Amino acid sequence: MKAASVTSFGSPPEFVELPAPSIVGADDLLLDVLAVGLHPIVRAQADGSHYTRPTAVPFIPGIDGVGQDTDGVLRYFILLESKGCGAMAEQVVVNARHTVPLPPDADPVDVAATMNPAMSAWLALHGRTQLRAGQNVLVLGATGNAGRMAVRIAALLGAPKVIAAGRDSGRLAELPTLGATDVVAIDETKLLGTTAADVDVVLDYVWGTPTASVMAAIAAQRRDPGHKLTWVQIGSAAGTDASLPSSALRSCRIDIVGSGRGALSTDTIVDGLADLAGLVAAGDLIVEAEARPLADVAQSWQDASRLMARIVLLPGPTAPSKTGAGA
Numbered sequence: 001m002k003a004a005s006v007t008s009f010g011s012p013p014e015f016v017e018l019p020a021p022s023i024v025g026a027d028d029l030l031l032d033v034l035a036v037g038l039h040p041i042v043r044a045q046a047d048g049s050h051y052t053r054p055t056a057v058p059f060i061p062g063i064d065g066v067g068q069d070t071d072g073v074l075r076y077f078i079l080l081e082s083k084g085c086g087a088m089a090e091q092v093v094v095n096a097r098h099t100v101p102l103p104p105d106a107d108p109v110d111v112a113a114t115m116n117p118a119m120s121a122w123l124a125l126h127g128r129t130q131l132r133a134g135q136n137v138l139v140l141g142a143t144g145n146a147g148r149m150a151v152r153i154a155a156l157l158g159a160p161k162v163i164a165a166g167r168d169s170g171r172l173a174e175l176p177t178l179g180a181t182d183v184v185a186i187d188e189t190k191l192l193g194t195t196a197a198d199v200d201v202v203l204d205y206v207w208g209t210p211t212a213s214v215m216a217a218i219a220a221q222r223r224d225p226g227h228k229l230t231w232v233q234i235g236s237a238a239g240t241d242a243s244l245p246s247s248a249l250r251s252c253r254i255d256i257v258g259s260g261r262g263a264l265s266t267d268t269i270v271d272g273l274a275d276l277a278g279l280v281a282a283g284d285l286i287v288e289a290e291a292r293p294l295a296d297v298a299q300s301w302q303d304a305s306r307l308m309a310r311i312v313l314l315p316g317p318t319a320p321s322k323t324g325a326g327a
Contacts, residue, residue, distance in 0.1 A: 002315065003089035004297040007058045009048035012301035013088070015294065018060070021085060021093040029096045031067030031077060035112035035291070036087045038304050038311040039063065040235075046301075052261050062087030062313075064116055066108035067094075074102040076111055076277050080266050088294060090315045100273045106281040113289035113310040114149070114280045119269075120234050121150035121203055122276045124259040125157060127268040129201055129230040136161035138196040140186065140214060141205030141237055143171040145287050145310055148178060150203045152285055155179020163196050165214070171308075186210055193217025198224070202231045208239025219248035231256045 001020045004013040023030055044050035046061050064078040065087040077099040079087060086092075102111060121139075125131040137154040141147040143166030154162045155178065164180040166172050172183045184192045186206070196202075196218055204211055215231070222229070231254055248254065257263070279285050290309040292300050293316075300311045 001090040002294065003060050004062070004086075004294060004313075005058045006046045006061050009046065009053075009057060012298040013046065013061055015297055018089065020091055021089075023093055025095075027096050028093050029069055029075075029077075029099060031069055031075060031092050031094060031099075033065055033067045033087060033090060033092050033315045034074075035108035036062045036065035036294075036313045036315070037112045037116055038300055038313060039116045040304075041116070042086075043301065043304060060086035060089050062089075064112070065092075066102070066106075066112045067092060074104060074106055074108065075099040076102055076115055076273070078115075078269070078273065080261075080269065088297065088313060088315070090294075098270055098273075100277040102277065102281050109289050109291045109312045109314075110283075110286055111277070111280050112312045114285055114287040115277065117144075117146035117287055117310070118149040118153060118276060118280060118285045119272070120146045120205075120259070121153045123264055123269060123272055124150075124203055124232045124234055125153065125201070126272055127264045128232050128257050128259040131157055131159065131201060133158050135159060135200035136163070136198065138163040138165065138199045138202045139180075139205070140165050140202060140211065141235060142166045142175060142180070142183075143168040144205060144235075144237065145308070146235065147203075147205050148175065149285060149287065150205070151175050151180050152178040154203070156279070156284065161199070163192075163199065165192055165196075186214070189213045189217045193221045197221040198227070200227075200229065202229065204231060204233050205235035206238045207233060207236040207242050209242070210238050211242045212244055215248045215254070216245040219245070219252050219254070222252045225252035227253065229254045233258045234260065 003018045005016045006013045045053040077094045137159045139150045142164035163182045164175040165184050165186040288309040291312045294313045
């Protein structure tokens with residue numbers, strides 16, 4: 001079968017011929033892969049910088065996608081125990097429990113592009129903190145694909161106030177259509193501290209210096225210091241390390257938790273897939289996508305960091321021109 005293969009950390013994958021996978025367990029499913037998202041985590045695993053990276057090369061990259069089983073059923077799948085056998089191949093063997101059947105008219109490109117960025121907020125709000133009716137949310141890094149999905153999901157889950165903070169002014173201005181009640185440039189620290197002074201949850205895709213500044217600004221203006229603020233660390237667009245202000249942590253109640261593979265159990269991840277996949281398949285959550293043949297994996301790898309659209313690789317012989325509609 002044709003597949004992408006990472007042969008050295010830090011280099012784009014190669015398009016190669018590999019043996020087809022085989023079913024070995026009672027819970028295994030063999031899927032023909034239709035679409036695979038080229039997500040930031042996939043690139044980080046391949047350059048060796050992500051904590052979930054495989055320990056050795058070569059390996060097939062890709063953590064999720066859309067495939068078709070032998071009965072013709074479309075399935076979203078996630079690889080939680082792949083051991084180097086990733087999704088960027090013509091076929092993949094997956095644990096049946098780690099798949100979700102999709103409607104026959106679901107668009108594989110839209111689903112492959114959207115599930116991963118949407119899942120970060122979905123699992124954070126369901127698995128790392130239980131967002132309740134009436135609670136307000138701040139999304140730091142709201143102009144990236146995952147941050148935009150976080151704004152939309154917080155609104156869908158009923159947060160009355162969803163504050164979106166980011167750097168890209170053009171994309172920031174679009175966020176009220178996704179449910180943001182307030183938009184603030186992330187470097188307007190004082191204004192952001194005032195606007196978000198009483199939020200209940202922060203979904204943080206930024207970390208680094210901006211997080212330290214925003215946390216200090218919120219702590220300084222919080223009206224009820226004893227009211228719990230859950231700060232969920234999800235991404236690190238501005239840096240992997242943050243020097244947090246000790247005064248903020250002592251002057252009010254801030255609970256800092258991480259949300260990601262390891263911080264969330266396999267059962268928690270799997271339990272959240274069906275509801276989220278239903279929203280994505282129905283078009284309630286859509287990330288802008290650009291479909292390309294898997295054969296173009298090396299060039300796509302280089303292009304991914306400069307494109308706002310999420311590249312989706314198609315292992316079939318041709319890839320139609322596809323741009324998703326919305327978020």
